[in-house]
Amino acid sequence: MTRLQLPLRLGLALVFFLALDSLAFRTGYTSILEPNSTAGYLQQFVWNEIHRPLTGPNQVLAVGDSRVGLKTRVANLLTPETGYTLATIAVPGTTPRCWYYMLREVDPGRDRYAAILVPFDTYNDREFEPVADREMDLRYLAPLLRLSDLWSFSMSYTEWPLRALAARTVLLKGMAFQQDFQAYLAHRHAREENVRLVHRMGAFWIYNSVWERHNLEGIEVDWAANRVRVPDWADAARRREIEEVLLRPVPPITPSYAAYRLRWIGAIVDRYRGTRTRIVFYRLPRGPVARPGLPEDAASSVRQLARRPGAMLIDEHTFDSLERPELFGDAMHLNEAGGIEFSRALAQLVRKWLGPAGIASTVRDERKDVSGRVPTRHARVRAPQEPAR
Amino acid sequence: MLFHTPQFFLFFVVVVALFYASPRPFRKYILLAASYFFYMCWNAKFILLIMALTAIDYAAARWIRRAATGARRKAALVTSLAANLGFLGFFKYYNFLASNLGLLIGKPADAWALAIILPMGISFHTFQSMSYVIDVYRGQQEPIVNVVDYALYIAFFPQLVAGPIVRARNFFRDLYDWRAPDAAEQLLGVWLVVFGLVKKLVVADQFARLADAYFANPAAYPGWLAAWSGVLAFSIQIFFDFSGYTDMAIGLAHLLGFRFPENFRRPYLASSITDFWRRWHISLSTWLRDYLYIPLGGNRGGRLKTYRNLLLTMLLGGLWHGASWNFVIWGGYHGGLLAAERALGLEPKPSLNPLRVLLTFALASIGWVFFRARTLHASLEILWRLFHAPAGHLTWPHWQLWIAFASLALAVAEERFQWFERLPETPAWVYSGVIAVCLLCLELIGFTDRPVPFVYFQF
Numbered sequence: 124m125t126r127l128q129l130p131l132r133l134g135l136a137l138v139f140f141l142a143l144d145s146l147a148f149r150t151g152y153t154s155i156l157e158p159n160s161t162a163g164y165l166q167q168f169v170w171n172e173i174h175r176p177l178t179g180p181n182q183v184l185a186v187g188d189s190r191v192g193l194k195t196r197v198a199n200l201l202t203p204e205t206g207y208t209l210a211t212i213a214v215p216g217t218t219p220r221c222w223y224y225m226l227r228e229v230d231p232g233r234d235r236y237a238a239i240l241v242p243f244d245t246y247n248d249r250e251f252e253p254v255a256d257r258e259m260d261l262r263y264l265a266p267l268l269r270l271s272d273l274w275s276f277s278m279s280y281t282e283w284p285l286r287a288l289a290a291r292t293v294l295l296k297g298m299a300f301q302q303d304f305q306a307y308l309a310h311r312h313a314r315e316e317n318v319r320l321v322h323r324m325g326a327f328w329i330y331n332s333v334w335e336r337h338n339l340e341g342i343e344v345d346w347a348a349n350r351v352r353v354p355d356w357a358d359a360a361r362r363r364e365i366e367e368v369l370l371r372p373v374p375p376i377t378p379s380y381a382a383y384r385l386r387w388i389g390a391i392v393d394r395y396r397g398t399r400t401r402i403v404f405y406r407l408p409r410g411p412v413a414r415p416g417l418p419e420d421a422a423s424s425v426r427q428l429a430r431r432p433g434a435m436l437i438d439e440h441t442f443d444s445l446e447r448p449e450l451f452g453d454a455m456h457l458n459e460a461g462g463i464e465f466s467r468a469l470a471q472l473v474r475k476w477l478g479p480a481g482i483a484s485t486v487r488d489e490r491k492d493v494s495g496r497v498p499t500r501h502a503r504v505r506a507p508q509e510p511a512r
Numbered sequence: 513m514l515f516h517t518p519q520f521f522l523f524f525v526v527v528v529a530l531f532y533a534s535p536r537p538f539r540k541y542i543l544l545a546a547s548y549f550f551y552m553c554w555n556a557k558f559i560l561l562i563m564a565l566t567a568i569d570y571a572a573a574r575w576i577r578r579a580a581t582g583a584r585r586k587a588a589l590v591t592s593l594a595a596n597l598g599f600l601g602f603f604k605y606y607n608f609l610a611s612n613l614g615l616l617i618g619k620p621a622d623a624w625a626l627a628i629i630l631p632m633g634i635s636f637h638t639f640q641s642m643s644y645v646i647d648v649y650r651g652q653q654e655p656i657v658n659v660v661d662y663a664l665y666i667a668f669f670p671q672l673v674a675g676p677i678v679r680a681r682n683f684f685r686d687l688y689d690w691r692a693p694d695a696a697e698q699l700l701g702v703w704l705v706v707f708g709l710v711k712k713l714v715v716a717d718q719f720a721r722l723a724d725a726y727f728a729n730p731a732a733y734p735g736w737l738a739a740w741s742g743v744l745a746f747s748i749q750i751f752f753d754f755s756g757y758t759d760m761a762i763g764l765a766h767l768l769g770f771r772f773p774e775n776f777r778r779p780y781l782a783s784s785i786t787d788f789w790r791r792w793h794i795s796l797s798t799w800l801r802d803y804l805y806i807p808l809g810g811n812r813g814g815r816l817k818t819y820r821n822l823l824l825t826m827l828l829g830g831l832w833h834g835a836s837w838n839f840v841i842w843g844g845y846h847g848g849l850l851a852a853e854r855a856l857g858l859e860p861k862p863s864l865n866p867l868r869v870l871l872t873f874a875l876a877s878i879g880w881v882f883f884r885a886r887t888l889h890a891s892l893e894i895l896w897r898l899f900h901a902p903a904g905h906l907t908w909p910h911w912q913l914w915i916a917f918a919s920l921a922l923a924v925a926e927e928r929f930q931w932f933e934r935l936p937e938t939p940a941w942v943y944s945g946v947i948a949v950c951l952l953c954l955e956l957i958g959f960t961d962r963p964v965p966f967v968y969f970q971f
Contacts (some may be wrong), residue, residue: 125695126698128695128698128699128940129695129698129699129702131940132699132940132943132944132947133702133944135940135941136943136944136947136948136951137948137951138948139945139947139948140945140947140948140951140952140955142948143948143949143952144952144955147952168848173528265651295955297952297955297956298743298955299955301955301956301957302957305911306913307956308909308910309909309910309911
């Protein structure tokens, strides 16, 4: 035996190991993830969207987190009128980084949607919650990451321990799904049954869920004294949460958050560059009571992104009329009534923003100029209807 | 810095790189510095203790050699033994003795209790030190001239924490006639480390959860099936935990050119308790034989004396494991079984006899109840549950049952074919394939964010 035996055999072992890991976890295991786990929950939305029968070319997809108050069943009652079908992959707790990878998964050919609705809580780069180094994203995205994402995804974190963790998540799927796999071994039949049930019923549950019926009518905020009066029905936990959200200090505009948004929302915009899909930026209803006096930032990342081809920036005050206590169940989320009103409004506005259904799919050929380049769509579509602020 | 943490592997890679990059005369200094650093990662202050014991035993051995009379030689030996047993006694047994004395004279158990930290590996390195000094006294070992060599023998990091207890002649043979491990030895070293990790992280730590849950609250798991589930889970945990550590220690030493003796030889396939102790923690049982049982008279003084010596040896062996009556009873239980086997004339059989193996395993497992339970009362309660209705339920999930069966199959195959030692001689794709499967097992089951300490680290 030569002295090279050890490195050679260890190298071979590493290759075998990565092959085994890939064989086990890159060939369909993600379809049996525990539906109630973080990764499994996100995967459920992705699976539903991939398997949703498309009713035509005028599909509009909403990405976002739990604050996206879209009830697609309500919105799609208006399809005969608007011509657009709305769908959602808005998953509670997700961030723009997650949205990018989810879109890549549900729309690999970049030809599925007429538009993608991207929500913002603010058009300014005020970072209410730090997201660039969010470890939770690793758990959400474990099923969607590919080997080719190793560098770009890992380096999107700023701290080295998280970069290492991210690289591990990309490379070693078995480690990412370790707990899930052990739970699967322990209760294999129950898991398989649960997954089958979720595949059969998941979309129905998502699209027909009933939200909070309480509302915050009676809430009063004294911004000067930094005090909030919460309706009596709210329990201590709800009360504390409302106070924490509404009275939290306004963070400064940070370049790092702008960079994060430019990177991940920019990646979504760039992904659809040259396709028929428009990326629509809109601001969500902010809460039952909006904090007054926050200045607008004309140079924010969102406004920079809106200048890219394919992007549309919607007037940030479009949904201000929904910022009413009776439409919110807590400090951030629309309640059932709010969701219904928001969904109806969104369905109608989509029609307004995108134009009559059917045109979007045929616009593609008309839009090319003689050089074959695609002009900036947001400028053409938005200019007459939504002047930039 | 536990063996199964990334920090240790980083440390080991740096040590190996420095070791092989250095000129040979410097290598022992690198190993000693690394060993002291490894020890200080646990608790820096206690390095003084290990240095003090090293100095005392080094000087005692030299004194024994130079002493003109037998009385002086004996004085040097007694000084060394007193120092070792004194430190061991204070750190390990003071609170046990104080509480029992307190109870005897009607004081609260904690009347004289002290907040004492048990120094890492003290039971192991004191036994190693004592064996060296006794061997020098007996003329079986030349005293070591270079204090650095001796300090390395005591503190060598692969075996510092939990053995194996290496005899001086074996260690210094490897140190003075050091030769680089050849390719086969390197492959064996890596294989031992990887397989040790699998034993610890994939098997032991999984069964530790079941055992911990049961022993924490036996009443929550009614029935004898549940009781046996908990007890057998601990039997599996302690074997795979300790033998996994030992495999890693032997493998790490192998990669540095030191060849440690075997410490476990499939003890749960033993056909009697006598056979069990020839296979379990071999370095301790041979130490007890050579430095306790034989000096007590061994089997030379007739049957009754032999039984007494067996019982005494095992009682002290039990007490060596920990300062509690449970360990004493555990030792006494094994001593009693050894004496009973001798009285019945039961000889270990070379071939596997499933019934005898099963009975021995059951007897060893019953003994583990005293080893694992927190109190004597808890031990007795669990023993009662092992043999009383109702049946209750097995608490093992299916896949852990499969792990147990797979382990048994591998052990039987090793007993018959010695596949473990032969693996490095197999074609590259076989060796690499087996390592890859081990890595996959570690990935899926082993590595967690919260490593479970090795059971024997507490001794």
